[in-house]
Amino acid sequence: MRTSPLIALALCFLSASAISQPCNCPEQFDWLRGKIALNYAGFQDKVTAEKQAEFDAHSAAFQEQVAAVGSDTACLRLLRAWTKWFHDGHVQIYPLAPAAEEAPEQIRARFAQWEKKEISEAQARAHLDVPGRDSVEGIYETMGGTYRVAVLRDTVSGREFAAYILRADGVWWMPGQLKFELVRTAPGQYTSRVYMRDHSERSAEVSLKGGILHFQDLGSWYRQYPGVALVAKSPAVYTLNSLDDHTLLLRVPTMNASVRLELDSLITANKDLLARTPRLIIDCRDNGGGSDVTFFPLRPYVYTGPARGYHFRIYATADNIEKYAALGSDRDYPKKQRRGYKKMAKKLRKQKGRMYGFCEYVRNKPQWISPNPKKVAILIDGGCASSCEQFLFYARQSKRVTLIGTNTAGIADYGNLHHLNSPGEKFVLYYPTARSCRIDAGEGIDGVGIPPDVRIEDEKTDWVEFARAYLARD
Numbered sequence: 001m002r003t004s005p006l007i008a009l010a011l012c013f014l015s016a017s018a019i020s021q022p023c024n025c026p027e028q029f030d031w032l033r034g035k036i037a038l039n040y041a042g043f044q045d046k047v048t049a050e051k052q053a054e055f056d057a058h059s060a061a062f063q064e065q066v067a068a069v070g071s072d073t074a075c076l077r078l079l080r081a082w083t084k085w086f087h088d089g090h091v092q093i094y095p096l097a098p099a100a101e102e103a104p105e106q107i108r109a110r111f112a113q114w115e116k117k118e119i120s121e122a123q124a125r126a127h128l129d130v131p132g133r134d135s136v137e138g139i140y141e142t143m144g145g146t147y148r149v150a151v152l153r154d155t156v157s158g159r160e161f162a163a164y165i166l167r168a169d170g171v172w173w174m175p176g177q178l179k180f181e182l183v184r185t186a187p188g189q190y191t192s193r194v195y196m197r198d199h200s201e202r203s204a205e206v207s208l209k210g211g212i213l214h215f216q217d218l219g220s221w222y223r224q225y226p227g228v229a230l231v232a233k234s235p236a237v238y239t240l241n242s243l244d245d246h247t248l249l250l251r252v253p254t255m256n257a258s259v260r261l262e263l264d265s266l267i268t269a270n271k272d273l274l275a276r277t278p279r280l281i282i283d284c285r286d287n288g289g290g291s292d293v294t295f296f297p298l299r300p301y302v303y304t305g306p307a308r309g310y311h312f313r314i315y316a317t318a319d320n321i322e323k324y325a326a327l328g329s330d331r332d333y334p335k336k337q338r339r340g341y342k343k344m345a346k347k348l349r350k351q352k353g354r355m356y357g358f359c360e361y362v363r364n365k366p367q368w369i370s371p372n373p374k375k376v377a378i379l380i381d382g383g384c385a386s387s388c389e390q391f392l393f394y395a396r397q398s399k400r401v402t403l404i405g406t407n408t409a410g411i412a413d414y415g416n417l418h419h420l421n422s423p424g425e426k427f428v429l430y431y432p433t434a435r436s437c438r439i440d441a442g443e444g445i446d447g448v449g450i451p452p453d454v455r456i457e458d459e460k461t462d463w464v465e466f467a468r469a470y471l472a473r474d
Contacts, residue, residue, distance in 0.1 A: 029062065029079060032429060045435070055085065059082070073115040090431065094430075095198070116177050138227075147173070149221070159183055165177045173197075217253060217256065238263045246277065288385050303394065306365040308364075308397065310361065310436050313359065314416065316349070317352070327341040359440060377401075382408065384449075385412070386412055405456050409449055414436070
């Protein structure tokens with residue numbers, strides 16, 4: 001794992017305000033290590049006797065690095081890099097979002113140590129006017145102009161390009177602050193680290209085409225300079241198109257619950273079309289997951305009967321028990337569910353320090369099943385993770401489904417996330433509290449993923465056309 005370049009980030013880009021707190025990265029790191037060791041449902045699977053020495057050496061190396069860190073941004077990157085050792089995308093740490101009732105000056109102070117570059121729009125334009133600038137460099141805006149950034153070449157910490165705020169809301173984001181970073185993987189293709197409104201970090205694949213930087217699942221940025229300023233357009237998250245008289249293509253790029261109603265509406269509006277079309281391709285490439293409930297509208301067109309799944313066992317620790325106790329008092333849930341959570345917390349208290357639950361099968365069944373489509377191909381790749389993989393666990397049991405592509409991400413064996421705030425309310429840690437019984441059944445996918453039924457070996461292959469031709473075979 002490459003960690004040494006991160007030491008270069010040990011700089012405070014802004015002086016702390018009177019009410020902001022020092023970085024205290026060693027304290028944050030010690031807290032993170034302790035909470036993961038105590039509560040993470042996958043810890044004992046990962047840190048085995050054979051792996052203990054490797055894990056200790058990994059942690060010792062980071063202990064030295066965190067001592068030199070002076071900014072929250074640099075500290076966050078080190079903490080996130082340390083968690084990568086577990087190879088579990090559900091172990092995540094983000095900046096803690098300010099409380100809704102915080103005053104603007106408190107919010108600004110919270111992010112006073114965020115990485116910053118002093119640059120005006122005039123300076124950015126002068127930089128961009130110099131011949132030889134990279135094609136991705138420029139001034140970009142989001143739809144509606146909420147954010148305006150200068151994307152410039154910047155190789156600090158292994159990144160190649162960085163986007164600095166030129167204009168924002170003046171509360172959550174201030175001029176000069178780092179908004180996102182890019183690393184080129186191929187012509188017009190990038191990986192990214194993106195900081196959301198509350199400064200929480202997300203990763204996304206990025207493409208540059210026609211002056212538009214499109215971030216998978218996170219929207220697009222439109223170039224304003226150099227060249228003619230582009231007008232932002234709002235693309236649909238989910239799309240359904242006819243490839244021919246017998247084949248439909250449904251693109252499902254996310255299982256995010258915040259947009260699940262868009263998928264539900266799209267399926268409902270095209271119910272008759274789906275019911276009379278014999279073949280369906282569902283493109284789940286780069287679907288990073290979200291919520292299982294999002295894929296429920298697809299079940300009548302994918303399943304051919306009840307699908308079998310596995311229960312999760314819960315790691316009964318004080319912090320994890322608190323999660324279920326709190327849910328038992330959360331009025332956003334129906335009374336029946338709240339009672340269930342309270343009973344769960346009570347049972348967990350009696351099993352403290354153990355894995356609680358029985359490894360019984362669970363049935364996933366739609367209310368009705370459509371006779372069409374007769375054949376379904378689901379395109380999958382390494383970007384399909386979490387709830388996307390859960391969809392596949394059930395879908396692949398259907399007699400009409402064929403998985404086509406490459407192995408998925410392998411991030412579904414540990415789940416039921418809980419979150420804890422770090423000392424000083426700087427960061428929030430998310431981690432799985434539960435372990436799937438499929439691990440003990442020999443069907444775990446951690447770090448391996450779900451393999452396709454039909455593998456695509458040639459990267460130049462048009463996957464959609466490949467699937468269309470495959471389904472058309474007798």
